[in-house]
Amino acid sequence: MRHPTPFRVRRALIALLTAALAALVPFSAAMPAQAAAAPSSPSRAAAASGAGYWHTDGRRILDAQNQPVRMAGVNWFGFETANYVAHGLWSRDYRSMIDQMKTLGYNTIRLPYSDDIFKGTQPNGITYANGLNTDLQGLNSLQVMDKIVDYAGSVGLKVVLDRHRPDSSAQSALWYTSAVPETTWIADLKALAARYQGNTAVIGIDLHNEPHDPACWGCGDTSTDWRLAAERAGNAVLSVNPSLLIFVEGVQTVNGQSNWWGGNLAGVATAPVRLSVANRIVYSAHDYATSVAQQPWFSDPSFPANMPAIWDKNWGYIFKQNIAPVWLGEFGTTLQSTVDQKWLAALVDYLRPTSTYGADSFNWTFWSWNPDSGDTGGILKDDWQTVDTVKDGYLAGIKAPGFAGGGGGGGGDTTAPSTPTGLAVTGTTASSVSLSWNASTDDTGVAGYDVYRGTAKVGQVTGTSFTDPGLTAGTRYDYAVRARDAAGNTSPASASVTATTAGTGGGSSGCKATYKVSSDWGSGFNADITVTNTGSSTTKSWQVTWEWPGNQTISAMWNASYSQVGRSVTASNADHNGAIAAGASTGFGFGAAPGGAGTPVLSCRAG
Numbered sequence: 001m002r003h004p005t006p007f008r009v010r011r012a013l014i015a016l017l018t019a020a021l022a023a024l025v026p027f028s029a030a031m032p033a034q035a036a037a038a039p040s041s042p043s044r045a046a047a048a049s050g051a052g053y054w055h056t057d058g059r060r061i062l063d064a065q066n067q068p069v070r071m072a073g074v075n076w077f078g079f080e081t082a083n084y085v086a087h088g089l090w091s092r093d094y095r096s097m098i099d100q101m102k103t104l105g106y107n108t109i110r111l112p113y114s115d116d117i118f119k120g121t122q123p124n125g126i127t128y129a130n131g132l133n134t135d136l137q138g139l140n141s142l143q144v145m146d147k148i149v150d151y152a153g154s155v156g157l158k159v160v161l162d163r164h165r166p167d168s169s170a171q172s173a174l175w176y177t178s179a180v181p182e183t184t185w186i187a188d189l190k191a192l193a194a195r196y197q198g199n200t201a202v203i204g205i206d207l208h209n210e211p212h213d214p215a216c217w218g219c220g221d222t223s224t225d226w227r228l229a230a231e232r233a234g235n236a237v238l239s240v241n242p243s244l245l246i247f248v249e250g251v252q253t254v255n256g257q258s259n260w261w262g263g264n265l266a267g268v269a270t271a272p273v274r275l276s277v278a279n280r281i282v283y284s285a286h287d288y289a290t291s292v293a294q295q296p297w298f299s300d301p302s303f304p305a306n307m308p309a310i311w312d313k314n315w316g317y318i319f320k321q322n323i324a325p326v327w328l329g330e331f332g333t334t335l336q337s338t339v340d341q342k343w344l345a346a347l348v349d350y351l352r353p354t355s356t357y358g359a360d361s362f363n364w365t366f367w368s369w370n371p372d373s374g375d376t377g378g379i380l381k382d383d384w385q386t387v388d389t390v391k392d393g394y395l396a397g398i399k400a401p402g403f404a405g406g407g408g409g410g411g412g413d414t415t416a417p418s419t420p421t422g423l424a425v426t427g428t429t430a431s432s433v434s435l436s437w438n439a440s441t442d443d444t445g446v447a448g449y450d451v452y453r454g455t456a457k458v459g460q461v462t463g464t465s466f467t468d469p470g471l472t473a474g475t476r477y478d479y480a481v482r483a484r485d486a487a488g489n490t491s492p493a494s495a496s497v498t499a500t501t502a503g504t505g506g507g508s509s510g511c512k513a514t515y516k517v518s519s520d521w522g523s524g525f526n527a528d529i530t531v532t533n534t535g536s537s538t539t540k541s542w543q544v545t546w547e548w549p550g551n552q553t554i555s556a557m558w559n560a561s562y563s564q565v566g567r568s569v570t571a572s573n574a575d576h577n578g579a580i581a582a583g584a585s586t587g588f589g590f591g592a593a594p595g596g597a598g599t600p601v602l603s604c605r606a607g
Contacts, residue, residue: 049359050107050158050403053243054203055279058322060360061245064200068359070400071158073108074101074369074379075330078125080114080164084141085123086148087370091384093132094144098152101369104379104392105399109152110329110365112164112209115180117141118188120558138521140591142195143556153201156402160247160365161192162206162329174215175208175229182229186236193240197450198482198490204245206329207233210262210286212252217267226251227271235276242277242460247327249284250315257313260295262286262330265315268323282325282363285315287347289333289340292375298339304346311350319362332367332376335391344394353397366395417442417483420449420494426465430473433499436465440483440491450482450490454561454572475541475607476500478563478570496565510535511580511606513544515599524555524593529571531587531604533580541578541607544571546600552592560588580606 052064060068076097078087088097101109121141126133136144149159166172166180176182189205196202211226219225234246250265252258257266263286273281290298300306312320319326331347333340352361371378379392422438440446451459451466454477459466471477478498483491512534518526533539544560548567562571577586 049401050156052200054245055243056245056282056325057279059319059325061282061325061363069403070354070359070361071108071160071327071363071365072354072395072398072400073106073110073157073365075110075112075162075365075367076101076369077112077164077373078370079117079141079145080112080168082168083123083125084117084121084168085126085144086111087125087372088380088384089126089133089136091127094136094148095151097369097384098148098155098157100387102155102157102402104387105396105402107156107400107402108158108160108363108365109148109369110160110162110206111145111148112162113145114165114168115163115184115188116168117145118191138519138524140556143591146195149196149199149201153199156404157201158203158403159201160204160206160245160329161196161202162209162247163189164209171210173212174224175211175226175233182232186233189233189237190240193237193244197241198484202244204247204282205237206247206249206284207237209249210260211249212261213258215251217251217254217264218271227267227273230273231275234273234281238275238277238280242280244280245282246273246275246280247282247284247329248273249286249329259310259314260286260288263314265318265326266313268318272323282327283315283318284327284329286330287311287328288331288367288376289343290337291334291340292332298343303339304342307343307346308350311347316350316362325363327363327365329365330367331364332373334375334377335394348394348398351398354400355397359400361398361400364398415443415485417446417485417491419492420464420481420483423479423481423494423497425479425497425499427467428499428501430502431471432467432469433471433477433479433501434465434467435479435481435497435499437481437494439464442483442485444485446483447485448483450484452480452482452493452563453477454563454570471501472540472607473501476543476605478572480563480565493565496563496570498570511539511542511604513602513604515546515602517597517599518589520595522595524591525595525597526589526591528587528589529602530585531573531580532585533582533606535606536582538582539578539580539606542573542580543605543607545569545603545605548600549598550594550596552594552597554590554592557590558588559586560590562590 049063049067049069054061054063063069076086078085123141123144126136128134128137152159166177175185207230214224215226216224217227222228230248237244249262252261252264254264254266265283265285275281297306297310315326318324333344335341351364367376368378371380371382379388381388417440420437420440424436426436427434448460448462458468476498478496480493480496482493512532514530516528518528531542546569554564559574559577560571580586
């Protein structure tokens with residue numbers, strides 16, 4: 001069997017579909033126009049769906065109000081490449097692009113990324129001319145992702161974040177490489193879960209793109225068993241945000257039978273993914289046509305009638321047996337061959353027309369929105385404006401209603417609970433801090449509270465008290481609490497409190513911090529802070545505090561965690577840099593806005 005090349009090269013298209021192709025496969029033949037224009041009652045009933053975080057029930061995905069939803073969207077790639085940002089922003093404003101997706105009837109964006117973007121990468125390939133993308137200037141890749149996610153949510157689109165590559169150079173067969181170990185993969189997944197905590201525009205994370213040989217499913221070898229790795233990573237994500245959906249792709253080969261990379265989920269039948277939170281798993285397959293690679297089934301004399309049985313065997317059975325929802329996360333073609341045209345028509349029919357089945361259907365995101373995918377092309381043509389109406393037309397019958405937008409709330413209940421008050425330290429030991437607070441109120445009821453130590457969420461409780469264990473003796477910690485309702489709306493953070501654990505930290509209490517602005521572009525700035533141990537023994541922890549002279553707000557911080565209340569900022573060491581030898585230094589940095597802040601007076605405390 002011939003398989004795809006090690007990774008699909010994202011290069012400029014040499015040519016897209018021609019008028020001759022449109023004549024070969026008329027739009028009306030691809031999918032009846034009436035199906036898209038006049039959906040039956042199942043589609044109309046789902047029009048108001050999408051509220052809050054989502055969960056699963058058998059083969060269906062349900063929103064926070066238990067209404068069924070159907071994901072019907074596109075892949076918009078680029079963050080996983082050396083541009084470190086979604087492609088096409090060299091031609092258009094990102095909001096215009098998202099608006100066009102919505103206008104065309106797509107309701108979900110799968111957003112690929114690589115772990116490189118956690119290194120503070122600066123995106124390239126964005127134009128700011130003629131007023132385009134002006135609010136992206138000076139932002140790093142993750143901050144641009146924030147903008148895309150927030151705007152998508154505001155207009156009613158959902159986002160699935162896709163860990164596509166370990167770095168920007170290429171895909172990987174396994175979820176780790178020598179340069180990007182499993183620990184980094186999981187840490188970055190958890191960072192994303194924390195970053196978008198409470199923003200229900202992000203409804204889940206696709207853990208790793210297209211595992212393939214030597215990846216196995218259920219073989220028990222922890223170095224190659226993708227099912228076990230998906231459990232480790234999925235549970236790590238859920239430990240940060242238990243409301244997210246966990247999307248798990250297949251592998252290439254199961255029991256000697258091969259399929260597309262990531263497209264073989266036959267192993268689920270005997271070895272399903274086991275997660276710590278029920279009703280969060282969505283299985284994801286990929287399927288392609290001959291423009292990506294030739295496969296034996298395309299030359300079968302019975303083609304395309306043979307395809308439903310192949311899809312059933314590899315992933316369709318999961319849906320048909322009501323095991324879990326199935327999301328076809330990638331499928332695409334240039335449509336340049338008759339075989340590919342027949343393949344896409346058969347696949348669309350297999351995915352179940354929305355007009356007939358409503359949300360009781362397969363979920364999907366087409367590859368790709370971008371025209372610069374060399375082996376498939378995109379919904380857009382080379383000018384990044386014009387729609388390939390033939391390709392888009394094939395998908396008309398399986399598109400689904402969008403979701404109510406606004407603030408990432410996803411529609412329905414968009415009222416956040418009241419801010420928790422009365423947060424207080426009720427007790428400390430050498431290794432723990434106990435807290436309590438007053439109950440919040442909400443129009444539909446408070447579902448629970450999220451407890452933060454600095455910027456890291458360390459607990460999720462339904463009551464109004466919490467004990468944070470495993471802390472360092474003689475160390476200062478800052479806490480805040482947010483209330484959360486069933487729809488995923490979260491309150492503003494409470495006023496913060498400070499607690500110091502009992503005993504001594506075993507290190508010097510002496511340190512100093514120096515401040516330097518590395519860049520200032522007016523609307524924002526970046527700064528670096530150096531922390532030096534002025535004591536006689538190695539520190540175990542440190543904390544730097546200051547008060548802004550103006551109304552500056554920190555948007556991101558690296559190599560430290562932080563909290564900001566009004567003008568007051570507290571920055572605490574990360575896990576890897578709390579220990580500073582006597583006379584040695586470490587550093588951290590941050591981005592904030594607006595610029596022109598001046599130099600604040602820093603206070604440093606070491607433990």
